[in-house]
Amino acid sequence: MADPDRARGGLDALPAAPVVVLVGTQLGENVGTTARAMLNFGLFDLRLVRPKCGWPNVKALNACSGAVEVLNRVQLFESVEAATADLHRLYATTARPRDLAKPVITAAAAALETRAAQARGERVGLLFGPEKSGLSNDDLIYADAVLSIPLNPAFTSLNLAQAVLLVAYEWFKAGDLTPPRQEAAPAGRPATKGELDGLVEHLLRQLDAVDFFRAPDRRLSLARTIRLVFERARLHEPDVHLLHGIIKSLARGGTRDGS
Amino acid sequence: MADPDRARGGLDALPAAPVVVLVGTQLGENVGTTARAMLNFGLFDLRLVRPKCGWPNVKALNACSGAVEVLNRVQLFESVEAATADLHRLYATTARPRDLAKPVITAAAAALETRAAQARGERVGLLFGPEKSGLSNDDLIYADAVLSIPLNPAFTSLNLAQAVLLVAYEWFKAGDLTPPRQEAAPAGRPATKGELDGLVEHLLRQLDAVDFFRAPDRRLSLARTIRLVFERARLHEPDVHLLHGIIKSLARGGTRDGS
Numbered sequence: 001m002a003d004p005d006r007a008r009g010g011l012d013a014l015p016a017a018p019v020v021v022l023v024g025t026q027l028g029e030n031v032g033t034t035a036r037a038m039l040n041f042g043l044f045d046l047r048l049v050r051p052k053c054g055w056p057n058v059k060a061l062n063a064c065s066g067a068v069e070v071l072n073r074v075q076l077f078e079s080v081e082a083a084t085a086d087l088h089r090l091y092a093t094t095a096r097p098r099d100l101a102k103p104v105i106t107a108a109a110a111a112l113e114t115r116a117a118q119a120r121g122e123r124v125g126l127l128f129g130p131e132k133s134g135l136s137n138d139d140l141i142y143a144d145a146v147l148s149i150p151l152n153p154a155f156t157s158l159n160l161a162q163a164v165l166l167v168a169y170e171w172f173k174a175g176d177l178t179p180p181r182q183e184a185a186p187a188g189r190p191a192t193k194g195e196l197d198g199l200v201e202h203l204l205r206q207l208d209a210v211d212f213f214r215a216p217d218r219r220l221s222l223a224r225t226i227r228l229v230f231e232r233a234r235l236h237e238p239d240v241h242l243l244h245g246i247i248k249s250l251a252r253g254g255t256r257d258g259s
Numbered sequence: 260m261a262d263p264d265r266a267r268g269g270l271d272a273l274p275a276a277p278v279v280v281l282v283g284t285q286l287g288e289n290v291g292t293t294a295r296a297m298l299n300f301g302l303f304d305l306r307l308v309r310p311k312c313g314w315p316n317v318k319a320l321n322a323c324s325g326a327v328e329v330l331n332r333v334q335l336f337e338s339v340e341a342a343t344a345d346l347h348r349l350y351a352t353t354a355r356p357r358d359l360a361k362p363v364i365t366a367a368a369a370a371l372e373t374r375a376a377q378a379r380g381e382r383v384g385l386l387f388g389p390e391k392s393g394l395s396n397d398d399l400i401y402a403d404a405v406l407s408i409p410l411n412p413a414f415t416s417l418n419l420a421q422a423v424l425l426v427a428y429e430w431f432k433a434g435d436l437t438p439p440r441q442e443a444a445p446a447g448r449p450a451t452k453g454e455l456d457g458l459v460e461h462l463l464r465q466l467d468a469v470d471f472f473r474a475p476d477r478r479l480s481l482a483r484t485i486r487l488v489f490e491r492a493r494l495h496e497p498d499v500h501l502l503h504g505i506i507k508s509l510a511r512g513g514t515r516d517g518s
Contacts, residue, residue, distance in 0.1 A: 010413070037421070042411040065416050101445030108432070109439035149428075150435040152301040154269070157324050162296070165421055166428055169408075173367070176409040180368035186360030236360075 011044040011069050016118055018171055019045040020164060021083045021090075023139055024130035028053040032063030033161035034128075035070035040165065041172035047075045047083045052130070080127065080139045088122035089114070092143035093163055094134045103145045110147050111170035126167055131160055188238040195240045200227050202244055206251040270303040270328050275377055277430055278304040279423060280342045280349075282398055283389035287312040291322030292420035293387075294329035299424065300431035306334045306342045311389070339386065339398045347381035348373070351402035352422055353393045362404040369406050370429035385426055390419055447497040454499045459486050461503055465510040 020038055025031055025048065035046055048055055055076055064071055077083035084090050091110050092102075105113070114124045127143060129135030140146070149166050151158065158166075191199075204223055213219035233239070279297055284290055284307065294305060307314055314335055323330055336342035343349050350369050351361075364372070373383045386402060388394030399405070408425050410417065417425075450458075463482055472478035494502070 014411070014413075036416065039414040040410055040417055040421075065418075067414065101443045103443045104441045106437055106439050145440075148437060150432055150437050151299055152273070152431065154273075155298040155326065157295065158299055159324075162299075162421070162424055165424065169425055169428075172411065173409055178365055178407065178409050180365050181404075182363045184360045184362045 011073070014042050014044055015175075016123075017041075017043045017045070018114055018168075019043075019047060019087060019123065019125040020168075021047045021049060021077075021080065021125050021127045022051070022160070023049045023080060023127065023135060024052055024133075025160070026052045026131050028057035028059030029063040030131060030160045031055075031057060031074075032060035032065075032067075032071065033159075034164045035060070035064045035067040035074075037161045037165035038168055039067040039070050041168035043168050043171070044070050044073070046070050046073075047077055049077045049080055049083050051076070080142050084125050084127070084142055086123060087125040089117050090125045090127055090143045091145055091147045091167075092127040092129075092135055092140050093147040093149070093167060094129055094140065102140065102143060104148050105145045107147055107149050107167045107170040108174075110145065110167070111174035114171055115174045126164075128160060128163060184234075186236045186239070188236040191235045191237050191240045195237065196227075196230055196235065199235075199240050199243055199247075200230060203247050206247055209251065270332070273301050273303055274434075275382075276300075276302045276304070277373055277427075278302075278306060278346060278382065278384040279427075280306045280308060280336075280339065280384050280386045281310070281419070282308045282339060282386065282394060283311055283392075284419070285311045285390050287316035287318030288322040289390060289419045290314075290316060290333075291319035291324075291326075291330070292418075293423045294319070294323045294326040294333075296420045296424035297427055298326040298329050300427035302427050302430070303329050303332070304334075305329055305332075306336055308336045308339055308342050310335070339401050343384050343386070343401055345382060346384040348376050349384045349386055349402045350404055350406045350426075351386040351388075351394055351399050352406040352408070352426060353388055353399065361399065361402060363407050364404045366406055366408050366426045366429040367433075369404065369426070370433035373430055374433045385423075387419060387422060443493075445495045445498070447495045450494045450496050450499045454496065455486075455489055455494065458494075458499050458502055458506075459489060462506050465506055468510065 020034065020043060022031065022034065031046075031048065031051065031053065038044065038046060051057075053059070055074065056071075060071055061068065075083075091105070091114075117124050126147070127135065127139065129139065147167060149158065149163060200223070203226060204219075207213060208219075213222060235243070279293065279302060281290065281293060290305075290307065290310065290312065297303065297305060310316075312318070314333065315330075319330055320327065334342075350364070350373075376383050385406070386394065386398065388398065406426060408417065408422060459482070462485060463478075466472060467478075472481060492498070
């Protein structure tokens with residue numbers, strides 16, 4: 001609370017993100033770990049409806065691992081209706097989906113819907129119930145859909161902050177541009193095909209010298225395998241240099257005892 | 260530990276899943292919360308390399324929220340090499356990717372690769388380092404790729420069990436068949452188009468009676484809007500019945516004072 005302006009400044013630099021609404025939270029720690037999970041994925045607007053743990057709460061501060069900015073701007077509400085009045089879309093997360101007339105949607109699908117809604121300028125909320133009981137039907141009524149998190153059906157114990165973490169993660173990921181795979185960048189530049197040819201030829205020459213192949217057709221097929229192995233290794237120029245040295249040393253020190 | 264046979268039986272019923280290898284873990288609690296996060300998503304093979312917290316560890320048991328079966332079959336190893344000797348593929352997760360010549364891959368992409376490898380009968384491992392320092396270069400050398408979890412770059416504090424949770428979640432999701440969206444199933448059967456026509460006609464008749472539309476072209480466009488609203492609501496037969504009653508009651512009680 002020492003420097004709320006600076007804290008708000010930090011969060012205001014983040015792009016628009018879903019609002020998290022916690023209903024009747026029992027443990028202050030869970031508000032703290034929720035704030036941490038939110039900030040991990042760029043969520044910062046945390047609203048508490050009738051928190052049973054009371055507010056402000058020192059246990060929340062101790063458990064937030066530095067996500068103090070999120071706790072500093074927590075807003076308190078008397079009802080889900082009041083806490084969600086400015087939102088255009090609301091997803092409810094509950095471990096116990098009741099027989100409500102609501103669509104059930106995976107966290108990943110909700111993340112895509114949320115991004116699309118936000119692109120139209122809409123504000124989206126994520127509603128989470130009390131730790132033990134989950135959301136009541138009276139609270140679920142305000143939701144557009146119920147979020148489901150796929151889980152091992154034999155072990156579905158997921159705490160509040162973990163549920164928030166997974167839903168927030170899906171939202172962040174839906175706007176994240178990290179390429180699925182970035183190739184390694186070893187030292188030096190990639191070897192040319194010519195350098196690879198030179199390496200394979202060097203190895204084959206030394207293997208010929210020790211009569212490794214024994215028969216020409218065996219040489220043909222093994223030479224192909226060797227080439228494939230070196231291709232797969234995506235060698236860089238320094239690797240080729242090192243391997244030339246290794247082959248040379250082995251050949252020079254070769255005892256020809258078959259080992 | 261009371262009934263390990265039964266515990267093993269429970270886990271053996273789960274399909275093959277990635278092995279989690281924790282290196283030099285400092286806090287027993289983190290082994291417990293890791294076991295819980297694993298079992299949430301059907302992972303059960305946990306291996307500890309030189310755990311600083313010691314093993315067995317009562318804090319791990321207290322923190323595992325019932326995932327005791329996973330802790331009961333923890334295996335201890337002296338080195339990453341020994342802990343991963345039977346694995347065909349190994350992903351390392353580190354918050355501090357070093358300048359190693361390793362591909363960097365998102366958790367989601369790794370999940371797809373893992374499923375494909377498992378379909379070929381390969382065993383896949385996930386390697387996590389000590390809480391403070393992360394994996395050393397000596398340990399990273401065994402990995403096929405480094406996993407990255409997309410995070411808010413301004414707040415990347417993620418604890419060990421949360422990292423395990425997200426990676427395990429991606430793996431589970433990659434084999435999960437939950438449809439992205441399941442429509443609501445309200446009481447009764449969906450209304451027929453004819454029932455919807457009847458409802459709209461009833462409303463239009465009552466609105467005509469109070470001269471709501473004032474001009475024929477206005478009636479045409481508003482009637483279309485009304486029809487669209489009712490279509491979007493995906494009404495079921497009991498809803499249509501209820502709405503007929505509401506229109507009838509409003510029309511009967513109408514005060515024509517313009518309200």
